[in-house]
């Protein structure tokens with residue numbers, strides 16, 4: 380397995396606040412890597428820097444061996460990095476099909492091709508029969524599914540998922556895990572931020588833990604739960620990784 384994404388010494392300042400202050404992480408191709416850490420640790424900021432929404436203050440982000448730190452969001456997306464957002468960005472006044480087509484248009488500029496691809500993706504995620512519903516009319520679980528569909532429609536090789544399980548019931552979490560396994564089986568590599576540890580631990584090949592803007596652990600889930608720094612910084616607090624249906628933040 381080779382590294383699809385290598386992040387080294389990533390730093391991001393917002394004024395005097397050091398949101399990231401030395402994040403290192405490696406994502407192996409074809410694997411699922413979990414990114415965890417306490418509230419405010421810098422997980423979403425790291426996603427923003429990787430996906431081109433934020434310009435890092437320092438550090439390196441290499442995708443397929445090519446430096447992409449500071450590259451604009453749409454270019455990063457074209458290179459093959461797709462992302463979902465923690466706050467569901469569902470297009471309230473668009474239909475499910477329209478919203479997914481906006482993703483598909485990135486690689487398929489002919490509308491007919493984009494719509495056909497969007498329908499394939501909707502079938503894959505299980506939203507095809509809801510394709511004419513408005514985003515605002517969807518349940519939370521379906522809004523999250525639509526976020527994943529829109530990101531998948533850009534045909535990423537690396538998918539960044541930001542808290543796709545938050546707010547879901549245990550049954551919905553199981554469906555989401557099933558979808559994740561099918562996404563991996565399609566050959567898409569996944570880096571996901573997740574607070575629902577009971578879900579993440581069994582499916583993540585590797586876990587990276589950040590706290591106060593720094594990587595404090597990288598390794599298997601089994602080792603993470605026994606690592607003193609991880610327990611002290613994150614797992615030790617039941618509020619941080621509690622019930623499956625909990626909505627963090």
Ligand SMILES: Nc1ncnc2c1ncn2[C@@H]1O[C@H](COP(=O)(O)OP(=O)(O)OP(=O)(O)O)[C@@H](O)[C@H]1O
Pocket residue numbers: 393396398416417418419420421422423424425465628
């Ligand atoms: N645009 C911004 N301007 C100023 N400060 C920011 C901005 N975005 C994030 N921060 C700050 O950077 C730090 C890291 O925030 P970030 O959202 O990346 O953490 P997180 O690990 O994703 O947290 P959570 O688990 O709560 O989502 C926090 O102190 C946050 O308040």
